[in-house]
Amino acid sequence: MNGPALVVEGLAKRFAPDRPPAVEDLTFTLPRGATWGLLGGNGAGKTTTIAMLLGLLVPSAGRILALGHDMAKDRFAALARMNFSSPYIALPHRLSVRENLEVYAHLYNVPRMRRRIAELAEEMALTEFLDRPAGELSAGQKTRVALAKALLNRPELLLLDEPTASLDPDTADWVRGRLEAYRAESGAAILLASHNMAEVERLCAHVLMLKRGRVVDQGAPADLVRRYGRADLEQVFLAIARAA
Amino acid sequence: MRASLRRIWGLIFRHLALYRRSPPRVVELMYWPILQMVVWGFVTAYLAGAGQGVASVAAGVLLGGVLLWEAALRSQMGFSISFLEEIWSRNLGHIFVSPLRPAELVAGLAAMSMLRTLIGVLPAMLLAWLLYAFDILAMGPVLVAFFAALLAMGWAVALGVTAMILRWGAGAEALAWSVLFGLTPFACVFYPVAVLPAWLQPVALMLPAAHVFEGMRAALLEGRVDGGHLAAAFVLDALWLAAMGALFLRQFEAARIRGSLLNIGE
Structure with missing residues (x-):
């Protein structure tokens, strides 16, 4: 099958009219065979985004094409070829x-x-x-x-929510190795949400930095580090999180 | 079709594995039906001993009512509690992001409900025969129809309860144990519909159970099959299942919009 693993266009979620949107105007295309990271502080919209990508939550606006299937109309065909861990x-x-x-x-x-x-x-x-x-x-x-x-x-598309949370460094490293091996063997695309910046730097070719439901920056981890003039991705994360 | 059946089997297998590893759950299935049977068995033994003829027949009708109403209760609880098991084990997120369709979820829960009902009610039936010489099978093949109509009514009520759990979260779980008990007066388990006040009779006749128990009394007291009540029970079952199925699907979609599937257990 050709085409990207995941196409997200103008995705938004607002839980109540009097509350700010949990996710707003999220657009990205995840290619097959790539691992991308979804980064952001608590409440940035990572879990909401993953829930919408899995069909667990109906977006307020926007479109999701997972493995070529429109999640609004044909989510079960996509879900059979995806999987998730949290x-x-x-x-x-x-x-x-x-x-x-x-x-x-x-x-x-x-x-x-x-x-x-x-x-x-x-x-x-x-x-x-x-x-x-x-x-x-x-x-x-x-x-x-x-x-x-x-x-x-x-799965051709794997969504992971903090796959190494609460693991000791040895086990976490082992899990990361397995994920890298699976992606290399299968050509699957992986989207992971994580607070572990070292993990993201190791696994992800591209990261989306979320803040208050919006993508505030994105790029390869090394490019982001260079662009922000910081020592590592954690420093970039802190710079973005603390910016007004 | 085969993939769909396999997904339904996956859900059934999950619950069978749970029961295999949790003997108290199996005991709980049989506990209430047997307890009910023992209590009502003594009541009927007393009635049968106190009078002759009519009292003895009335005792049989009471026991038949107890056994069949247990089938409806166990059916409803079996469905609702199987759904709650997924909430309690915090597994619902995995279930809802799998390719399992809502209709397959309902089919799997209905199958589990039927198994749970059989496990719960069959020992009570055996006990009624052994202790009180009440043989419910004497009603003949129509018993299967009564049983099926009550099972279906239990599923319809359970779909409504599950819809409420989707709407209100685990806070609504008490309904899984209580809601069908509340319908007992209107189901006319132990007395004819005609005993109710005239204004309440149409309400009772909207319940499949009221027709089943009218039919059961016709079978036990007069030895005849009342096709009219049986047909009414199945037609009402179909209507209630359609209505409650629609409510369930509506609440499922509403939960997907509200995001409550993410934290339904809280």
Whole structure:
């Protein structure tokens, strides 16, 4: 399939007429095979944007084309080829890791389910935990399970909300390595929202800096650092966040 | 079609796996129907012992009512509580961003409701036969029709409850346990519709359950199948399911606009 992974045009969300828009006039095109970052402080509109991209939230204005499908009219066709992971949305704790993955393999109509789960368990170092209840795992193990769930259907577009939040540096580094490897192998596009600037600098070819629901700047991390005359992306983030 | 069935199975499998790992949940399914059966069984044993003939038949009608009304209650709760399980486990976000369509979600919840109802009501039926020699199967094949009509009514009410949960969040979850109990007086489980005040009778006759229980009394007391009440029950089921299905879809879309799917458990 040709064409960009994601086309977002004039996207806006206003939850109430008397409140400022949570997202306003957001426009970008995410190419296939690229990892882009969505950066911004708390309340900048990252979660709202991701929710709209996933069809969980109806935009007030604008259009989203995910993998060529208009999310307003044909979101289920797109959702079957996408996936999502967030540490803030749990998988059922009482079910074993294997059962959780089987549930989502059915929901995503994954062919050769058992083989795929075995492959992912191997890749994510989960084989020894497969029959353990998901609720008994450590934070790092849960993140790996969530990532395995997100990769079950070999998504062409992967949306990640803070994929390494609350992980120790070693596990976070391991997760980043897996994401890089998946993108390289599959040619999938990845859009990630993160507060971890080192992570964004490592993974993302391009970042969108959000503030009060608007894109206030964008570019490759190195270009942004150079343009703002700062030492790293974190300093750029702070400069943007603290600007009036 | 096959992919759709597989998604529905995925949802059913998720709940079956939960029950397999949580024996208290299975016990809870059977607890209330059995408790109801035991209490009403003693009441009917007392009635049957106190009088002859009519009292004995009335006792059978009471037990039949208890068992069939439990089917409606369990059906509604089975649907609503299966939906609440997704909220309690904070899994709803994953479900709603998967390719599972709202109609498939409803089908999966309805299938779980049927399984939960069977697990809850069958032991109570067996107990009624063992302890009180009440054989509900003696009603014949029409029992299946009564059961199906009450199951469908339970789904219709559950769709309404689920719509309220989508509208008001987990704060509306108490409705999952209470709402059908509130309809008991109008369902005419233990007495004929004619007992109600004249102005209330049309209200009762808008409920499929009132027709089912009129039909049940005809079957138990007169040994006949009342096709009119049975047909009315199914037509009303279809109307209520359509209305509550539309309400559910409307609230689902409204929740997508408000953004309440993001924090429905709070």
